[in-house]
Amino acid sequence: MKYGLVLPLAGIEGSSQRLIEYACAAEAAGWDGLFLEDYTVYWAEGQLTFDPWLLLTAIALRTSRIRLGITVIPLPVRQPWKVAREAVTLDHLSGGRLILGFGLGDLQDRYFGESDDLKERAARLDEGLAVLAGLLSGQPFSHRGAYYQVAPVAFRPSPLQQPRIPIWIGGFWPRQAPARRAARWDGFCPAKLPGDEEDGQMRPTDVAAIRRFLEAERGSLEGFDLVVGGSSPRNQAEARRQVRDFAEAGATWWIEFALPGPGQAAEALQRIQAGPPV
Structure with missing residues (x-):
């Protein structure tokens, strides 16, 4: 098990500098990963919002070991080639510590005319991931699809991480489409879909069911990450049990x-x- 932290895109009490200090404290305390979300407007109108790529760049230059990631990038409303260029650059600046998370995006962050049609967003996500992977390969690549066209081009340099920067997929469980999409990549970050008799809290039984589903889809989970997020109890012994x-x-x-x-x-x-609840 590896242990990460999500810090707020609004900074610590509105300060981007304090957020960077908290990230450095996380590395010193032995955490394995530091993650930010990706919003244009964070959670509510008027809320402070910083750019996750620039924050992670600053953190990369102040740290040496901790993995850095974004969970998740709303790829359907981002340009895949711009994300690819940013990712390669940050992968190099961090010495190969980047993890990329992708999803449909949160419909609350829709101030600029993006489509809120989930089927269209899903189609854009799948096509965008194919474009992104092709560009990250460093090899000559071209693409003509329903949403994206790429003339023959090779993105150089290649990422330090090979065969690619790890790609995690976010989505709601027990919907199967996000898990099936994740099975084609390197990890799954599930959130629990609230229901009539569900409180939206992920439980170990859910993780076991997700693992069985992914094994059926992939055949093997070797090298694949199944990521659970939440708040652990303050008591370290209770946190370790959880x-x-x-x-x-x-x-x-x-x-x-x-x-x-x-x-x-x-x-x-x-x-x-x-430190992490180990």
Whole structure:
């Protein structure tokens, strides 16, 4: 099991510099990964929003070991070639520590006329991933599809990570389409779809069911990441039990949400400095 943190795209009490300091504290405390979300407008109108690529670049230059990622990039409303160029650059700046997460995008972040048709977004995501992978290969690539056209081109340099920068897919479970999409790539970051009798909380039984589904789709989960996120109890012993149950169910990453509200920045830093629940 590996252990990561999600920090808020709004910064720590509005400060991008403090967010970078918290990321450095996470590396010093032994966390394995640091992740940001990707929004144009973060959660609510008027909320502070920083750019995740620029923040991760600053963090990459201040750290040396911790993995860096975005979970998730709304690829249907981004240009795949621009994302590919940014990803290769950050992969080099970080010494090969980047992880890329992709999904349909959150419909609340739709201030600029993007389509809210989920079927169209899904089609754009699949085609965009094919374009992205082709460009990240560093080999001559061209594409003519329903949404994207790429004339013959080779993106250089290639990423440091080979055969590619890891690509994780986000989506709701128990919907099967996101899990089936994820099975074609390198990892799955599921969220639980609330239902009439469900509270939307991911449980070890859900992880076990997802693992069985992915094994049926892929045949093998060797080298594949199954990522669970949430908030663990403050008590480290209880936190270790919670994470252990997810690990036994098949999760390979636990990602802690360190999203401090007003007046909670010091408490969040203490949680980070306490280290992962190992």
